[in-house]
Amino acid sequence: MDTATRTPAAFIGSSDRSLTPEETTAFITEQLAGQPLDGRDVLVIVPDSTRSCPLQLLMDTVYGALVGRVRRLRVLIALGTHPKMSQQQLEAMFEVGPDGLARRYPEASIDNHAWWEPSELISIGTIPAARVEDLSEGRLSLDVEVTVNRAVVEADDVLILGPVFPHEVVGFSGGTKYLFPGVSGQQMIDASHWLGALISSAAIIGTPGITPVRAMINEAASMIPGNLLACCVVVRSGSHDLYGVAVGDVHSAWEKASALSANTHIRYLERPVKRVISIIPDRYDEIWVAAKGMYKVEPIVADGGEVIIFAPHLSVVSHTHGAAIAEIGYHCRDYFAKQWDQFKDHPWGVLAHSTHLRGAGTWSPQDGERDRVTVTLATAISEQETRSLALDYRSPGSIDITAAREDPDTLVVDNAGEILFRLGEPPTFG
Incomplete structure (x- = not known):
C-alpha cells in the first residue's frame, strides 16, 4: 500500500x-x-x-x-x-x-x-x-x-x-x-x-x-x-x-x-495458583477455540498445577481439524520440534494448536514428555477420547463450582477465553 x-x-x-x-x-x-x-x-x-x-x-x-x-x-x-x-x-x-x-x-x-x-x-x-x-x-x-x-x-x-x-x-x-x-x-x-x-x-x-x-x-x-x-x-x-x-x-x-x-484485558495476580477452572462460554463450541481457557491462564498456574477446561456443553474437539488432532494428540512444543522429521508433514497450524493447549513442557528420548501443568477436560467428550489425546479427564458433574470458589488454591474463571491472567504488577502501556 x-x-x-x-x-x-x-x-x-x-x-x-x-x-x-x-x-x-x-x-x-x-x-x-x-x-x-x-x-x-x-x-x-x-x-x-x-x-x-x-x-x-x-x-x-x-x-x-x-x-x-x-x-x-x-x-x-x-x-x-x-x-x-x-x-x-x-x-x-x-x-x-x-x-x-x-x-x-x-x-x-x-x-x-x-x-x-x-x-x-x-x-x-x-x-x-x-x-x-x-x-x-x-x-x-x-x-x-x-x-x-x-x-x-x-x-x-x-x-x-x-x-x-x-x-x-x-x-x-x-x-x-x-x-x-x-x-x-x-x-x-x-x-x-x-x-x-x-x-x-x-x-x-x-x-x-x-x-x-x-x-x-x-x-x-x-x-x-x-x-x-x-x-x-x-x-x-x-x-x-x-x-x-x-x-x-x-x-x-x-x-x-x-x-x-x-x-x-489483563489481570495480575501476586502469586501462582495450584488450580484454575476455566468456565467456557457457549460462544466456544469446540476445543479448537475453547482452548483459550488454557492459553489465557497458563501464566498463573504453579508448576505441577492443573487447568480444568469446564465445558459441559462441548462435545467436539474440532469441527474442521478433528481427525488431524486425533492423529497427533496434545503435546508440548519440544515433543514436535525435537522429533521434527516425524511431524513436519502434519499441518503446522494443527501442531501449533496442540502445543498451545498443552502448554510448556520438555521432551527428550531418555525422559519422554514432561509437561509443566496438567490439562483436564471436563466436557461432553468421552473419557476414552479425552485420554487418547493425552489429556486428563473429569466428569463435569463431579466438579462442584461453588465449593471451588471457596478453595484458596483454586481460581474459578467465568467467561474464560478473552481475559489474560499474569503474575506480578501491571506495567504502564502507552
Whole structure:
C-alpha cells in the first residue's frame, strides 16, 4: 500500500468507562466521512461468532456511513479455518431475525470466507525464505506463498472491523490478523501459527508491539494492492460494551486499540495458583477455540498445577481439524520440534494448536514428555477420547463450582477465553 494514502487513526475511549452507543456511532460515522471512499469498491472484514463484539451496532454504523457513497459494499466473515457459518448463525451473530440480514443491509453482500474453495483464493506473492528468516528472528526459513480471499484483491479499500484481545499466536489480535489468517490461504496460516508455537504461547500472548508473528503478517499485508483501513474496538469481555474505538490506517488503529486492550484485558495476580477452572462460554463450541481457557491462564498456574477446561456443553474437539488432532494428540512444543522429521508433514497450524493447549513442557528420548501443568477436560467428550489425546479427564458433574470458589488454591474463571491472567504488577502501556 502507498504510505501516502494512509490516514493516522483517530481514537476515542479509556479503561475507565464504557462508551455509549451514541458516542460510538457518532465517532465512527465522523471518521469514515473523512475517508476518500466515494465511488469505491469497499470490502468490510468482520469476525465470526467466537469473539465478544457488538457487531450489529458496528455494522449498522458502517453501513449507514458508506451506503450511498461507495460503488459496492461487501462483507466477509474472517473464519480463518473455522467452520462455515450458516444463514441462521449469521443472523444470530448480527442479532437479526430470519431473513433479517437482507432487510437490514439490502445494499451489502455478506459471505463466509470460503477457505475450503481453492477458487476463492488468489496468490499475491511470496515472502522469500531469507525474509522469513529475518522476520522470525531465525526460527523459520522457507518460502511462504501469500494467498488471500480474492475479494480482498478486488476491492479498492478494505475496512477491518472487529475487536482486539490478547492473543496466543500474535500477541494481540485484530488489525492485519483479520487478513492473515482471517481470510487467507493455508500456508500463511501454518507458517505464522507454527512460528507462534516456536516462540510459545506463554511467551508471546499479550506481548505489545510488533512480535515476529505480527511482523510476518504485516509483511504479507503489504502485498495487498488496496487501501487498508481498520475500525478496531476494545470490548468488555462477554458483553457488547466498548472501552474504545480506533479508526484509520490499519496499523495505527491496531496500535491504539492494542494499547488499550493491554490495560483492560489483563489481570495480575501476586502469586501462582495450584488450580484454575476455566468456565467456557457457549460462544466456544469446540476445543479448537475453547482452548483459550488454557492459553489465557497458563501464566498463573504453579508448576505441577492443573487447568480444568469446564465445558459441559462441548462435545467436539474440532469441527474442521478433528481427525488431524486425533492423529497427533496434545503435546508440548519440544515433543514436535525435537522429533521434527516425524511431524513436519502434519499441518503446522494443527501442531501449533496442540502445543498451545498443552502448554510448556520438555521432551527428550531418555525422559519422554514432561509437561509443566496438567490439562483436564471436563466436557461432553468421552473419557476414552479425552485420554487418547493425552489429556486428563473429569466428569463435569463431579466438579462442584461453588465449593471451588471457596478453595484458596483454586481460581474459578467465568467467561474464560478473552481475559489474560499474569503474575506480578501491571506495567504502564502507552
